Amino acid sequence: MLKKDFKLAKKENFNVGGKIHVRVLVAVTTVLTFLIFAQLVFANNLAIDGQKLSQVEEEIKNLQAENTALKVEIAKASSFTTLSQQANDLGFMKPSKVTVF
Amino acid sequence: MNRLKILQIIIIAVALSIIARLFYWQFLANIPSQSSSYSQEIKLPASRGQIFASDNFPLATNQEAFLIYAKPKEIDKESDLAKKIAPFLISEKYATAGANLLEEQKKQKETEIGKKEEEITQKIKNKNLLWVQIGRKVPKNIKNILDELKIKGLGFERDEKRFYPEASMAAHLLGFVGSDKFGDDTGYFGLEGFFDEKLKGKSGKLGLDKDPFGFPILVSKYRTVEPKEGESLILTIDRTIQYIVEQKLKAATEKYGAKQGTVIVSQPQTGQILAMATYPSYDPNLFTEFNEKDYKNPAVADTYEPGSTFKLITIAAALDTAVVSPQTKCEVCSGPRQIGGYEISTWNKKYYPNSTITEVIQHSDNVGMTFVAEKLGTDKLFDYIQKFGFDKNTGIELQEETTGVIRDKEQWRQIDLATASFGQGLAVTPIQMVQTVQTIANGGKQIPPRLVKAVIEKDKQKPVKQPAEKQLISQKTAAQITEMMVNAVENGEARAFKPKGYRIAGKTGTAQIPLAGHYDPEKTIASFVGFAPAQNPRFVMLVRFTEPSSSIFGSETAAPTFFEIAKEIFSYLAISPKDN
Numbered sequence: 001m002l003k004k005d006f007k008l009a010k011k012e013n014f015n016v017g018g019k020i021h022v023r024v025l026v027a028v029t030t031v032l033t034f035l036i037f038a039q040l041v042f043a044n045n046l047a048i049d050g051q052k053l054s055q056v057e058e059e060i061k062n063l064q065a066e067n068t069a070l071k072v073e074i075a076k077a078s079s080f081t082t083l084s085q086q087a088n089d090l091g092f093m094k095p096s097k098v099t100v101f
Numbered sequence: 102m103n104r105l106k107i108l109q110i111i112i113i114a115v116a117l118s119i120i121a122r123l124f125y126w127q128f129l130a131n132i133p134s135q136s137s138s139y140s141q142e143i144k145l146p147a148s149r150g151q152i153f154a155s156d157n158f159p160l161a162t163n164q165e166a167f168l169i170y171a172k173p174k175e176i177d178k179e180s181d182l183a184k185k186i187a188p189f190l191i192s193e194k195y196a197t198a199g200a201n202l203l204e205e206q207k208k209q210k211e212t213e214i215g216k217k218e219e220e221i222t223q224k225i226k227n228k229n230l231l232w233v234q235i236g237r238k239v240p241k242n243i244k245n246i247l248d249e250l251k252i253k254g255l256g257f258e259r260d261e262k263r264f265y266p267e268a269s270m271a272a273h274l275l276g277f278v279g280s281d282k283f284g285d286d287t288g289y290f291g292l293e294g295f296f297d298e299k300l301k302g303k304s305g306k307l308g309l310d311k312d313p314f315g316f317p318i319l320v321s322k323y324r325t326v327e328p329k330e331g332e333s334l335i336l337t338i339d340r341t342i343q344y345i346v347e348q349k350l351k352a353a354t355e356k357y358g359a360k361q362g363t364v365i366v367s368q369p370q371t372g373q374i375l376a377m378a379t380y381p382s383y384d385p386n387l388f389t390e391f392n393e394k395d396y397k398n399p400a401v402a403d404t405y406e407p408g409s410t411f412k413l414i415t416i417a418a419a420l421d422t423a424v425v426s427p428q429t430k431c432e433v434c435s436g437p438r439q440i441g442g443y444e445i446s447t448w449n450k451k452y453y454p455n456s457t458i459t460e461v462i463q464h465s466d467n468v469g470m471t472f473v474a475e476k477l478g479t480d481k482l483f484d485y486i487q488k489f490g491f492d493k494n495t496g497i498e499l500q501e502e503t504t505g506v507i508r509d510k511e512q513w514r515q516i517d518l519a520t521a522s523f524g525q526g527l528a529v530t531p532i533q534m535v536q537t538v539q540t541i542a543n544g545g546k547q548i549p550p551r552l553v554k555a556v557i558e559k560d561k562q563k564p565v566k567q568p569a570e571k572q573l574i575s576q577k578t579a580a581q582i583t584e585m586m587v588n589a590v591e592n593g594e595a596r597a598f599k600p601k602g603y604r605i606a607g608k609t610g611t612a613q614i615p616l617a618g619h620y621d622p623e624k625t626i627a628s629f630v631g632f633a634p635a636q637n638p639r640f641v642m643l644v645r646f647t648e649p650s651s652s653i654f655g656s657e658t659a660a661p662t663f664f665e666i667a668k669e670i671f672s673y674l675a676i677s678p679k680d681n
Contacts, residue, residue, distance in 0.1 A: 021105060061259065065165045068261075069241065072164045075266035079158075080344045098672050 147302030148261060150331030152275060152292055154340040155554060159266060161275055161293070161385075166262035167244040169236040173225045175254030183221035185250060187214050189243045190221075190236045193387055225254075237284075238262040261286075263293075269382040271343055273398035274552070276500065277385035290396050292334065292552065294500030299556070302331030333557040337373035342366055345669045346376040350644075353662040354380045358650030359627075363400050363531055364666065365643045369539040369632060372548035372568065374497070375640060401495075401502040404528035405626045405645070408612030409448075409465045409655070411524025413582060413630075414537060415473055416462060418485035421578040424476040427459045427585060431469045434461070438468055441516035445471055448611065448654075462585045463592050465609060467523045474522035482521065483510045488573055489537050490547070491529050496568070497550045505529040524612060535643050538630050541586075542606070542638040545579040546570045587635045595629070595660030600668050602678030606638075607631025607663065609655035614648070624648050629659035633667055634680050640670060 076082060152161035169190070176182055191213040224233045237260070239247075244257055263278035263286070276291025288297035305328030346364045354362035366376040379399050383391035397403075419425045435454035437446040447466055461469030474482060486492070491505040506528040508517070520526040532550055540547040549568045556563050586606035590599055595609060610628040613620035628645040632638040644659040644666070652658055670676070 025105075025108075065259070068163060068165050071159075072162060072264055072266070075159050075162060075264075079266045079268075079270075080340065081267055081270065084344075098668075 145305035145326075145328040146261070147304050147328040148330045149263065149278070149286060150296075150300040150302065150333040150557070152300075153333065153335045154338045154343070155336060156340055157335070158340055160271055160336070160338070160340075162264050162266065163261045164264040165241050166238045166260045167236075167241065168234065168258040168260050169239050169244070169247065170256050170258065171221075171225050171233050171235050172254045172256065173228050173230050173233060176225055177253075179222045179225045180218075182225065182252060182255070183218040185252060186235070186247055186255070187217040187221055189246055190239065191217050192390060193240070237280075263385075265385045267340075268386060269384045270347055271338060271378065272382045272385050273379045273400065274338070274377050274499070275385055277388040277396075279388065290501055291398055291499050292336075295498045296332075296334060296553075300331045300334070303329040305329070330559075334553050335555040335557065335562070336552055337368075337371075337375065337554045338377070338552070339375045341673055342670060343376040343378065345673065346666055347378045347380070347382075349662060349666045349669070350378050350380045353644075353658070353665070354646065357646060357652065357658040357662075359646035359648060359658070361399060361647040362662075363403075363643075363645045364662075365400050365531055365535045366666075366670070367535055367539060367550055367641045369542035369638050369641050370548075372536075372539060372550045373554065374550055374552050377552075397501045398499055400531045401497060401499045402530070404503060404506050404530055405647075406527065406612040406615065407524040407529050407534060407628065408610035408626065409467075409524055410534060410608050410610035410628055410630045411527075411529070412462060412465070412470055412522070413541065413586070413608055414485060414489055414491075415470060415477070415482060415522045416458065416585065417489075417541065417574050417578060417582055418482055419458075419473045419477050420581050421485070421574045422477065422481055424481075425458050425473055427457060427581050429458050430455045431458070431461055431466070431472045433472045434466060434469045436468075438471060440471060440519045441514055443516050445519055459585050459588055462608070463589050465589075465593070470522040471519040474518050477522075479510060479513050479518050482518065483507075483513070486521075486527075489533075489540070491527070491533055491537075495530075495532050495536050495549050497532055498552050502532070503530060505533055524610060531643055531645055534628075534630055535641055538632060538643070539641050540573050541579050541582050542632040542641050543570075543579075544576045545572055545574040547573040583635055586631060590631065594654070594656035595664075598661040598664045600664055600671065603633060603667075603671065603676075604635040605631055605633040605664075605667065606635040607660070609660050611653060611655045623653065625653040627653065627655035627658045629655050629663040631663060633671075634676060637680055639674055639676055639680075642666065 149163055151159050151163070154160050169186075171182070173179075191210065221235055224235065227233075235255075240262070247255065248257070265272070265275065265277075274291050276289055276293035276295075278286050278288050278293055281287040286301065288294045288300060293300065306326040346366060350362045350364050353359075361379065361381065363379045364376065365374065367374050377398075377400050381395065383395045388396070416425075420427070431453075432455075434452060434456050436452050437444050439445075445467055447464070447468055451464070452468065453460060453464055453466065456464065456466065456469060458469070458473065460466075461473070486507055492507050494502050494504050496502075508527070513521075517526055536547065536550055539550070548570045551565070551568060553565050555565055583606050586608055587604055589609075590596065590605050590607045593609065595607075599605060608630055610626075610630070612626050612628075613622060614624045614626060616624070626645060626647055627649050628643065630641075630643040632641040642663055644663045646655075646658050646662075649658045
């Protein structure tokens with residue numbers, strides 16, 4: 001092989017190697033870009049879901065608290081202590097005599 | 102150098118700098134308070150189980166409450182903040198409108214506010230602290246008031262607080278919830294104490310990573326352990342009977358000037374306790390305002406010399422072993438007796454020669470009882486005392502239950518046999534006496550007293566297994582004692598108070614209180630125990646007064662109270678005289 005032919009072949013080889021390198025780089029960059037983008041979307045969704053979950057949990061807590069408060073109110077209002085006081089205030093009296101037939 | 106190499110160097114440099122930065126945050130940076138707020142394990146408290154009466158009314162439930170904290174760094178003037186919030190954080194007993202407070206109470210309230218102000222100021226003075234607790238278990242209405250004041254540096258954390266809707270009703274039975282040394286809710290005394298582990302449930306854990314805004318990051322494990330809600334209890338307590346008993350007991354304790362009064366009502370066929378009350382009582386919502394001595398339930402924790410009510414046990418043993426019959430005549434009842442150097446006399450110094458055993462009970466004759474005891478002997482009497490269970494707990498589900506005080510048989514002398522026969526020289530608890538009379542009312546079958554009918558776990562109601570019954574004395578013996586008790590009510594000292602038309606079986610008891618080695622004749626424990634209707638018992642009841650001052654005798658204090666309560670129960674349970 002002539003010296004000139006050898007140089008040409010080397011240059012062509014280099015061009016082929018360079019082209020492959022560039023393709024790999026482009027592919028890796030694309031995949032990385034896609035992954036970064038996916039990560040961003042995923043993280044964003046997680047943040048939104050976390051916020052939503054937080055809101056739902058807060059709502060559950062509020063409803064439970066309201067439920068508890070209402071139960072306590074019912075218990076207070078229907079306790080014998082309260083009812084007898086109200087009956088007294090309204091002038092109700094116990095029967096002085098009970099007759100059994 | 103070509104562009105490719107430059108790019109490679111840049112990528113490696115960026116990667117190295119990221120690794121270096123991460124290394125710094127992970128190992129070198131010292132940011133403890135911040136880092137813990139991003140990743141933390143939060144305790145999820147379990148809701149405490151409720152306690153319901155037999156009509157499903159909650160006698161103990163939970164209400165929303167708040168923990169109040171302050172951030173000292175954000176507070177400019179400590180005294181201003183303390184002044185604003187102190188009036189709301191003092192005892193709830195001052196929560197009534199100002200006009201309703203007495204002059205003395207108003208002064209006490211002012212002093213309390215002053216103390217609270219000082220306490221809060223001291224707490225928030227230390228600016229190095231990130232967070233200080235100002236108040237615990239603060240009710241929602243108070244939290245709302247403080248919230249409206251919009252005080253900078255004040256925060257609230259949601260919590261739960263035990264609430265007893267009927268206030269002091271059945272307080273001794275329920276107990277209360279306080280804090281243990283770690284600040285966790287813990288039940289003390291009564292059912293709250295006995296069932297603390299069941300009622301409190303199991304707290305959960307929240308393994309949580311948070312973003313800088315405090316929202317959970319969902320990539321990591323979220324809920325690690327769910328909290329397990331406490332189990333709830335359904336009691337055998339009949340709220341109406343409990344209310345009747347408490348009202349009548351309060352009136353009677355005041356009327357007779359007694360230091361204390363206790364009443365227990367039970368259903369003999371099941372051993373279920375229908376009511377249990379002691380006066381004076383306390384409000385478990387405000388338990389810290391009461392003397393610690395008031396916390397124990399005297400119905401199960403107090404031992405006392407039962408006096409003449411114990412004659413029922415001696416007679417039961419004597420009849421069951423056939424050493425006497427109801428018609429056996431007392432051969433030593435003509436006057437006082439000398440036994441072991443002590444004189445045994447009757448309570449009213451009246452003597453009835455040749456009286457039958459039925460009449461001995463009718464007259465509550467101590468001398469006649471020594472005759473029965475001698476026929477019986479120490480071994481047999483002691484055996485029956487043990488059989489009836491006076492040397493052990495009844496097993497009722499109350500934390501503070503104690504046992505009676507019965508000396509070893511080897512220590513019994515002749516005088517001990519004599520005094521034990523009429524209920525002196527030994528001590529029992531009120532619940533043990535109820536268990537014994539239940540046995541007589543139940544045809545000789547002993548059923549231990551019970552307070553819990555069912556347990557609710559995860560919304561499922563499970564009935565509690567009934568305790569096993571034991572035939573302790575024969576049916577014949579039980580019937581004979583019942584007749585003697587009916588005769589004692591019909592012809593005894595308390596006959597004037599008895600409701601007309603009803604056959605009630607009962608026995609009075611008046612026991613002097615031993616003080617410093619001798620008996621004080623003016624200080625007694627007066628009691629009455631019985632059941633009704635005699636042939637078909639619907640309830641057993643014990644009434645006991647400690648040191649009544651208007652009269653020292655059970656026949657003039659405890660017996661009339663028994664009959665007063667019985668009349669109301671007859672109406673409530675629709676028991677007519679025909680049911681005798």
